Amino acid sequence: MNFLRDCKEGMLIFDGAMGTMLQKSGLKVGALPEIYNIEHPELIQQIHERFVRAGAQVVTTNTFQANELKLKDSIYSLEEIIEGGIKVAKASGAPYVALDIGPLGQMMKPLGEISFDRAYDIFKRQVQAGVKAGADCILIETISDLYEAKAAILAAKENSDLPVLCTMTFQEDGRTFTGTDPMTATLVLQSLGVDALGVNCSLGPKEMLPILSDILKYAKVPVMVQSNAGLPRLEGDDTIFPASPEEFALYGREMAELGVGILGGCCGTTPEHIQALKKAVFQINSPERKVERVTCACSPTKTVILDGRTTVIGERINPTGKKRLKEALRNNQLEVLVAEAIDQSNAGAQVLDVNVGLPEIDEVAVLKEVIMGIQEVVDTPLQIDSVNVEAMEAAARIYNGKPIINSVNGKEAVMAAVFPIAKKYGATLIGLTLDDKGIPETAEERIQIAKTIMERAKAYGIPKEDLIIDCLVMTASAQQSVVKETIKAVSLVKSELGLKTSLGVSNVSFGLPNRELLNRTFLATALAAGLDAPIMDPLSKEMMDTIEAFRVLNNEDQEAMAFIRRFKNNTKSIEAPVQSSKDLKTMIIEGRKTEVAAAVDLLLQNESPFEIIETYFIPALDQVGKEYEVGDLFLPQLLRAAETVKAGLAVIKASSFEKMPELDRGSILLATVKGDIHDIGKNIVKMLMENYGFQIIDLGRDVDPQLIVETIKKNNIRLVGLSALMTTTVKNMQLTIKMIKEEAPHCKVMVGGAVLNEEYAQMIGADYYTVDGQAGIRIAKAFFKGSLI
Secondary structure: OOOOOOOOHOEEEEEHHHHHHHHHHOOOOOOOHHHHHHOHHHHHHHHHHHHHHHHHEEOOOOOOOOOOOOOOOOOHHHHHHHHHHHHHHOOOOOOEEEEEEEOOOOOOOOOOOHHHHHHHHHHHHHHHHHHHOOOOOOEEEEEEHHHHHHHHHHHHHOOOOOEEOOHHHHHHOOOOOOOOOOHHHHHHHHHHHOOOOEEEEOHHHHHHHHHHHHHHOOOOOOOOEEEEOOOOEEOOEEEOOOHHHHHHHHHHHHHHHOOOOOOOOOOOHEEEEEHHHHHHOOOOOOOOOOOOOEEEEOOOOOOOOOOOOOEEEEEEEEEOOOOHHHHHHHHOOOHHHHHHHOOOOHHHOEEEEEOOOOOOHHHHHHHHHHHHHHHHHOOEEEEEEEEEHHHHHHHHOOOEEOOOEEEEEOOHHHHHHHHHHHHHHOEEEEEEEEEEOEEEOOOOHHHHHEEEEEEEHHHHHOHHEEEEEEEOOOOOOOOOHHHHHHHHHHHHHHHOOEEEEEEEEEHOOOOOOOOHHHHHHHHHHHHHOOOOOOEEEOHHHHHHHHHHHHHHOOOOOOHHHHHHHHHHHOOOOOOOOOOOOOHHHHHHHOOOOHHHHHHHHHOOOOOOHHHHHHHHHHHHHHHHHHHHHHHOOOOHHHHHHHHHHHHHHHHHOOOOOOOOOOOOOOOOEEEEEEEEOOOOHHHHHHHHHHHHHEEEEEEEEOOOOOHHEEEEEEEHHEEEEEEEHHHHHHHHHHHHHHHHHOOOOOOOEEEEEOOOOHHHHHHHOOOOEOHHHHHHHHHHHHHHOOOOO
């Protein structure tokens, strides 16, 4: 047997929902199913055997929550539980056993407290235990944070030789909880070297079909789907997944015909579902998919594709020739670089080059910190720019998404050092046309170096689309005759090699007067020759005007809509948008924490704390919330704005001349219900509500209903927010609501969580349903104003 061969040839069937089967066998709400690997191995084996008899070729171990965070109170070690899980899975007679690795259950930085290295270590321990116990492959599933997926994938690939599969979970809006879309997830996961990727949980098979279109469009590896048996609903005391085996199989057949090569089931799927699925797809040969291969860079929430549109790479985060940036780096004032990132993104840069190369600083540490700091604030993909290989790898490792690395060249030592980094971390790579002999004068010689780079990249397993060639710009002041060779080389790279091109445009004018004129003229010439990604200053109005004009003439800007918007009120060039240091509301929206603190300190000289909060803080939070709800901003930006408000509030609280006003807009009790150890969503709601001035009593997670009722009575609470992530704990949510209605009838209840919807909330007796934290804010504001009953 060969798992990878079977994965790529024909249809591979995974099992269904272990949790569903255990609940039917009497698993108590809130109990860790993984304990059964040791205490009731015969039951786990029987469930595996039922799925194997139903047609599953792969069974996943009962280790979904077997990490050191969730097992911290267990009497058994993680290694014992994983060993037991693999042992009983193998005893089932399944052809293959997949080590099942689920999410950490806590958010990673910058959204939470878990660092990338800490997450990696947690996953590493699981992988090592699984390898030792004899797993055939590793399934990383139900991941909603792309950064967490990266940590898990690296842990799996660096600590085993097993095939690695990774599936993410998406919401009905087509994005993960942290804002990643299917295309971005696909491009990033496959760049990290997974053997299969896809989607599982959260949605039923019908709801997953739209998400699959982008995955199938861009996935070069087999695509895997494990959907729920429909969207859950409550019938009496039971959580029901409504999709019958026949309906489930019907959608499975449709997915197989679209090109999905690996199918199984998630929540609510039984051996009967898997049996029907196997029968429906048994004789289907998945069609050969036409995969779209793109040159791209990705952040967690945005993908920039270089194909067919001029891509501006912002050059300003580079200390060369910039006294202010040099001083900022020497003094560790990294917020200066973050501000540059915001300004360039606002001005139209689609990728940001990040270079911190100063000999007197620790480039490895600083580059990592700057990359993380910028990614916390902007969703623009980044280009890691360094000649320090150690710094380059450190930055590529902690980068969230698919970066561009700037750069490799034709020198043997450089190629040997840089290609493995680009391959391992899935980066797009810029290749400079210089080698051990230097920079050739002629275009033809530069093309030969580009060919060498392309061939060597292929030998390392780096696909053609992950390579961009920089033909190098010479200064017109010193090498005037060579400037035209660069333009010629760009054209040859496009026509002979079919690769994307990049140039550091402003180098051409060094040492000459009227640099803007030379830069924009050279830019226009290079664009006409086929330049795809100019590295330039997006805050230069002349340069950006040239870009916008070229996009019209090159048929990139359909109907000249962007051009018209830019110039509709002015027939002349307009200034690129530059951040106003006095606009506190905009600072909050953009997450400029340091600048907000300084601005608040200045405003306190003339305005009261209450005026600042009401005039700037609340309107800014409202605007961020609205943009979040319509999908213009995502969870990282929402939380960054909330943290920025906290920074401003800290300045107000520290001011000695006036006491910070108590903005008691109302008291709210928050809790995750009994049996549920997840509190990510609740913690987000808490942060947002506190910033709006609500007084929060947070009882934490796994909270007994009686404690909730007692706290309501003791503090005369009028509004409670309850959270549940697992379908198994919705029963406890219903019980808690029932007790509140009986013992504290004056109190209203709002509920939220991944397993809930409006209908579900009504069925369990809740007064209000919150789809996210911003909806919770809206409900709370209306409730305490008396406009909700």
